[in-house]
Amino acid sequence: MSGSNQKPKSDITTMSSAEYQAIAKKHEPPRAIFKNCFRAFLVGGLICLIGQCIQKFFMSVFHMSTTEASNPTVAVLIILSVILTSFGVYDKIAQWAGAGSAVPVTGFANSMCSAALEHRAEGLVLGVGASMFKLAGSVIVFGTVAAFIIGIIYAIFGIEGR
Numbered sequence: 001m002s003g004s005n006q007k008p009k010s011d012i013t014t015m016s017s018a019e020y021q022a023i024a025k026k027h028e029p030p031r032a033i034f035k036n037c038f039r040a041f042l043v044g045g046l047i048c049l050i051g052q053c054i055q056k057f058f059m060s061v062f063h064m065s066t067t068e069a070s071n072p073t074v075a076v077l078i079i080l081s082v083i084l085t086s087f088g089v090y091d092k093i094a095q096w097a098g099a100g101s102a103v104p105v106t107g108f109a110n111s112m113c114s115a116a117l118e119h120r121a122e123g124l125v126l127g128v129g130a131s132m133f134k135l136a137g138s139v140i141v142f143g144t145v146a147a148f149i150i151g152i153i154y155a156i157f158g159i160e161g162r
Contacts, residue, residue, distance in 0.1 A: 040100030043093060047103045051077050074105055081109035086117065111135055 058069035084090035
């Protein structure tokens with residue numbers, strides 16, 4: 001058989017961008033958007049509910065105001081997140097919940113702890129410290145710059161903070 005009757009297979013190098021996109025879209029698995037949103041809402045709401053319960057605990061047991069109870073509440077949520085990450089539980093929750101587990105405090109604590117655990121074999125300074133601050137550096141810089149810009153805006157318009 002000489003192969004002259006056979007149609008040549010489409011080669012990715014000769015394919016146009018539109019042809020490639022059409023083939024890729026055909027083989028892409030469907031996304032369960034409603035299910036993913038529901039899971040994210042459920043887990044994110046549950047994390048916030050746990051935080052609210054912790055805050056109410058501090059307010060009732062230690063007779064703190066809402067403002068006074070805020071800092072220990074955040075600390076407890078961070079500790080819980082780090083403990084769950086260390087045992088591999090938070091990652092399983094995050095896999096199921098998706099974006100719902102990325103509630104700022106617990107999600108950031110999880111990512112910091114994960115980076116520390118992943119690079120602990122490289123040593124405390126170059127492994128744990130450096131890998132944690134690769135992630136945290138961008139967040140800290142963004143927060144500092146945003147606070148500075150907001151402070152400038154407040155100063156220009158004469159707005160006083162509390």
